[in-house]
Amino acid sequence: MNTRIHNAGSNPAAADPVARVRALNDAFRRSFAGGQVVETPGVVDLREADRIALLLAVRRFDRFDAENDPHGEHDFGAVKVGGERFFWKIDAYDRALLGHSPDPIDPAVTTRVLTIMRADEY
Numbered sequence: 332m333n334t335r336i337h338n339a340g341s342n343p344a345a346a347d348p349v350a351r352v353r354a355l356n357d358a359f360r361r362s363f364a365g366g367q368v369v370e371t372p373g374v375v376d377l378r379e380a381d382r383i384a385l386l387l388a389v390r391r392f393d394r395f396d397a398e399n400d401p402h403g404e405h406d407f408g409a410v411k412v413g414g415e416r417f418f419w420k421i422d423a424y425d426r427a428l429l430g431h432s433p434d435p436i437d438p439a440v441t442t443r444v445l446t447i448m449r450a451d452e453y
Contacts (some may be wrong), residue, residue, distance in 0.1 A: 333447045343421045349403050351436040356421045366443030373449035385412045389419045416450040
């Protein structure tokens with residue numbers, strides 16, 4: 332008999348729901364794949380070069396700390412582009428986008444939405 336034992340210690344994200352949410356949020360933010368990206372009017376109205384620079388800054392963001400990431404989920408950040416400050420925020424909705432996801436670590440019931448906005452639109 333061949334038995335396979337799964338050790339949660341070898342994959343901390345599997346045993347830690349916050350680590351799993353963080354990994355899913357990071358993967359989505361870095362790729363913009365696996366969810367929806369929403370840009371506010373202030374972002375849409377940017378010059379193309381500034382808008383591209385902003386999207387790249389969001390994808391590359393890695394300055395998480397206790398102030399901007401108190402729950403360790405990597406779901407919020409602030410970046411400066413062209414002298415302006417912008418915020419981004421990831422929310423986990425149910426698949427119909429009617430409310431919060433019942434289980435943010437289960438992609439079968441979750442749609443991630445990344446909103447990018449000018450700080451003055453917050």
